[in-house]
Amino acid sequence: MSLTVMKPGFYTTIQDLGRPGWRRDGIPLGGAMDRYALRTANLLVGNEEGAAGLELTLVGPTLTVERDMLLAICGAHMSPHMDGEELPMWRPLWAAAGSRITFGAALAGCRAYIAVAGGIHAAAVLGSRSTDVRAGIGGVDGRPLQAGDTLPCGERDSAGGARAAWQRLWRAELAARAGAQPRGRNGFAAPGWFAPPLAYGGGAADGIELRAMPGSEFGRLSAAARRAFFTERYNVAPASDRMGVRLAGPPLELSDSTELLSHGVVPGTVQLPSGGMPIVLAADCQTTGGYPKIAHVITADLPLLAQARPGAAITFRSVTLAEAQRIEIAFERDMRQLAAGICCRMP
Amino acid sequence: MSNSDRTDLCVEPLGDRALVVRLGDCKAPADPQMMADTAELLRIVGPEWMEDAVSAYDTVTIVYDPVKVLASMSEAERSLRLPYEQTIAQVESLLHREHKHAAGRPRLIDIPVCYGGAYGPDLQEAAERAELSVQSFVELHASPEYTVAMIGFMPGFPYLTGLPRELSQPRKASPRSRVPAGSVGIAGGQTGIYPFSSPGGWQLIGRTPMELFRSAEEEPSLLRAGDRIRFVPIGKQQMEAWGDR
Numbered sequence: 127m128s129l130t131v132m133k134p135g136f137y138t139t140i141q142d143l144g145r146p147g148w149r150r151d152g153i154p155l156g157g158a159m160d161r162y163a164l165r166t167a168n169l170l171v172g173n174e175e176g177a178a179g180l181e182l183t184l185v186g187p188t189l190t191v192e193r194d195m196l197l198a199i200c201g202a203h204m205s206p207h208m209d210g211e212e213l214p215m216w217r218p219l220w221a222a223a224g225s226r227i228t229f230g231a232a233l234a235g236c237r238a239y240i241a242v243a244g245g246i247h248a249a250a251v252l253g254s255r256s257t258d259v260r261a262g263i264g265g266v267d268g269r270p271l272q273a274g275d276t277l278p279c280g281e282r283d284s285a286g287g288a289r290a291a292w293q294r295l296w297r298a299e300l301a302a303r304a305g306a307q308p309r310g311r312n313g314f315a316a317p318g319w320f321a322p323p324l325a326y327g328g329g330a331a332d333g334i335e336l337r338a339m340p341g342s343e344f345g346r347l348s349a350a351a352r353r354a355f356f357t358e359r360y361n362v363a364p365a366s367d368r369m370g371v372r373l374a375g376p377p378l379e380l381s382d383s384t385e386l387l388s389h390g391v392v393p394g395t396v397q398l399p400s401g402g403m404p405i406v407l408a409a410d411c412q413t414t415g416g417y418p419k420i421a422h423v424i425t426a427d428l429p430l431l432a433q434a435r436p437g438a439a440i441t442f443r444s445v446t447l448a449e450a451q452r453i454e455i456a457f458e459r460d461m462r463q464l465a466a467g468i469c470c471r472m473p
Numbered sequence: 474m475s476n477s478d479r480t481d482l483c484v485e486p487l488g489d490r491a492l493v494v495r496l497g498d499c500k501a502p503a504d505p506q507m508m509a510d511t512a513e514l515l516r517i518v519g520p521e522w523m524e525d526a527v528s529a530y531d532t533v534t535i536v537y538d539p540v541k542v543l544a545s546m547s548e549a550e551r552s553l554r555l556p557y558e559q560t561i562a563q564v565e566s567l568l569h570r571e572h573k574h575a576a577g578r579p580r581l582i583d584i585p586v587c588y589g590g591a592y593g594p595d596l597q598e599a600a601e602r603a604e605l606s607v608q609s610f611v612e613l614h615a616s617p618e619y620t621v622a623m624i625g626f627m628p629g630f631p632y633l634t635g636l637p638r639e640l641s642q643p644r645k646a647s648p649r650s651r652v653p654a655g656s657v658g659i660a661g662g663q664t665g666i667y668p669f670s671s672p673g674g675w676q677l678i679g680r681t682p683m684e685l686f687r688s689a690e691e692e693p694s695l696l697r698a699g700d701r702i703r704f705v706p707i708g709k710q711q712m713e714a715w716g717d718r
Contacts, residue, residue, distance in 0.1 A: 146536070149527040150512065151686075151694035152624040251688050261628045261669065263688045342485050342493075387503060388625060388632070390527045390534025392491045414529050414625030422488030450489035451539050451555050458540045 127193045127280030129242070131271050135187035135229060140246055140265035140277070141239075143176040145254035149413040155393060156256040156264070159368060159409045159432035160237050163201035165461065166321050167241035169468045170198035170218050172293035175461075177245030178255035180271075182238040184435060186229020187271065189240075191221045195280060196243035196297050200323070202235030202433055208313050217320040220300030225313040236435035243293050244280040258410065260369075292469060299473035319471060321464060324429055333359060333439025336406075336427045339450050341396060343386070343418035351378040355420060356444045360404070364436040368410040370397075371431055373440065377402030380418060388416035394428055396421040406431055424450040426457040482568075484561050490524075491536045492560060503531035505622040505634065506579055509699025511568065518567055521545070522560070528698045529623030529632075535564065581618070581701045584666070584681050586657050587712035588614075592680035599642050599659065599676050613637050614678065615704040619664065621696050629668035629686030629694040633702065636664045648674035655680045657704070668694075679704075682715030 131138075141164065144157025158164035158181055165175040180187075186204040199206050199215045206213040207228045213219060215238075221227065232238070248255040248265050257265025266275055296317075304315035344352065360375035378398055391397070395407045397417035406423055407415075408431065423431055424445060434440055445453070483495040496511065508528035515526040515535065522541035527534050539556035546559055554562070588611045589596040600610040619633040626632075642659040649672065652658070656667045658675025667673060668685035685695045696702065 146524045148693070149525045149534075149536070150516070150624065150697065151692075152626065152628040152630055153693070154628075252693060260671070261686070261688065339486070339488065342487075387530040387532075388623060389493055389529045389532040390487065390491065390536075392488055392534075392536060394488050412626055413527055414534075414623055419487070422486075424489050447486050447489060447557055448555055451557060454489050454539050455543055455556075 127195055127244070127278070129246075129277045129279060130190040130192060131187055131273055131275040131277065132190055132226070133188040134271045134273055134275075135182055136185040137183040138187045138271040139181050139257035139259070140178050140248045140271075141181040141256045142178040142254055144256050144409065145252045145258075145264075148252055149390065152413050153252065153261065154258065154369075154410045154413060156254065156258050156368075156410050158239065158256075160201050160239065160429040162324055162429040162461075163237070163432075164239045164241065166216070166464065167198040167200040167239045168245075169465050170200070170216070170321055171196050171241050171243040172218075172289045172296070173241060173243065173245055174289075175465070177241065178248055179239050179241040179246060180277075182229060182240070184236060185231045186238060188229070189227045191223060191225045191227065192276075193223045193280070194220070194297075194301060196220055196293060196300070198241050199238060200241075200321070201238035202232040204232050204238050205230040206238075209311070211311070211314075213314060214316045214320070216323050217316050218296050218300065219314055219316045220297060220304055222304060222313045232435065235433035236438075237432050242279040243297070247278040247280075260410065288469065295473055317471075317473075321468065324433075333441060334430050334434050335441050335443055336430060337424045337445045337450070337453070338396065338421040338427075338442045339424065339445055339447055341419035341421045343380075343398075344420050346380050346382040346384075346418055347398075347420060348379040348381045351380070354378060355404075356442050358441070360440045362434045362436050362438045362440060363403075366434075366436060368408055370408050370411055371406040371434055373404045373406065375403070378404065378420070386416050386418065388414045391415040391419070392422075394423040394425060394431075395419050396423065408432070422450075424453060426450075426453045482561065482565055484564075486557055487534060489557075490539055491534060492557065494533045494535060494564065495531055496533075503622070503634075505530055505620050506699045508533050509621075509697065512698070514571055515564070515567065518571060520563060520567070522563075527623075529625060535560070579620075579699050579701050580697075581703065582696065583703050583705045584683060585707040585711070585715070586615070586679040586681050586704045587707050587709055588679035590709065592709075592712065593657070593678040595642075595645075595658075595676040596678040599640075599678055602642065603639050605639070610640065610678075611706055613640055614664070615706050618701045618703055621698050621700045621702065622663075623698050624694055624696065626665075627667075627669060627671060628688075629696070631665055631685070631696045631700075631702070633664045634662075636662055638662070640664075642676040644674040645676060648672055649677075652677065653680065655682060655685070657681060680712070682707075682712050
């Protein structure tokens, strides 16, 4: 089973949940920027949450489905279509062999994810199939997809037991539903139920609010900068990428600019280089850094950061470490409930 | 530093799933070797909630999973402590229990370097800035034993301490868009080696034919924090013939 890339889109890569455990060697965590969307897409096709899928950025690809398959599309809305009909998102989707899936530009948000039942079979490098473009490892030869790439995927990696049975049931059910539709309109089928999308794009006009805890060097900001960081609005700068989301807005001033020795940094860390414009580190961030750390975006809000595209407005709301950990624990409890809920859905 | 100091931790959170640990007195001078040994020890013990441990200069950064930490806590503990505080307690007790097993002697690794010419385009200028002949600059650079203070910036990139003070160099005013893999550079009081071609602002004085990062290996980075290294000057012919061996 495979997908063929007809058009690659703006920047499409194979991602899973990254390669933890290798920071000692300077290897970034990597993996999906919006882990909620990838994990959910995987659950919707009966995969383990961490199976490899596709991460689409701003403009999605055109793909040909080489054999009947079960897939799911989550994350930013990029107008997925098949044969002139819009494909529903956030639910399992059966697609017939030979059909073509097209995407447009993201209407809101920045990144969408495609999961395929059984996952995408790129070779694992250091325990992960994630594409790390800087190190040139993972995915397809460590690079974004190109037209003509063939992506083997499907059954080989399917989980055994209950998940495999669930996959078989939905595959058969949706194939039957698609087959019952008129010829020419029988390329896909999907159930009416869906998984809950995150509120991407925030409250539109207000932009995206990210909850953040003050970092070790927050106290080094001038009094005005300390106020500004949690009240002013920032815009995502065009130079943002998977390593970091660069912000433009009122420059923040340090009252103490003593140089720091580098130490570990993680996705979510907000660094302040000398220009005064904060950078929120993201999935592919370097493993160590020496800039002042003024804040840390909480883990549960990193999917929102992933959906912040150039120009998007961002504000920060202050939370404590205790609140951040409570939110993280609640987030993971909700994920377990979602997984259980999907498993219980029978045709 | 005595063993009792080892478990005297100075900790701060790095977001909601990581923390930065300094050992002993927070003002103690950086000891990359001891930090590397501590990180290695934590990795060997490998508690289930630990995702990563990375040492750099005077710190060990521990990435943990707060949900797994919570799962390891009793009902009573949960009402008393955050997963963050529980993680600190666990790290303290691990280090207290295991400190006697700390890693042995550091590895000493020789890195062949072809200095100057096309391989070290900034050597001449660097020597002039240091008011040294090119030859003395190279001899000085190749004389000390350096310590890998951390691996960072990119996979396998070693930050080395131990550079003779007179060899310090400013960063380039405008970074090169492409520094070739293997380039040996100086920035400030540090020297380092680029494992991959990448943009970079360090002054380039030579190049090693050794591969610093091999993703197919079990230990992908040639160097680890805490390693000692020496630069061994080689000629252009040896450099070019390196791949043939």
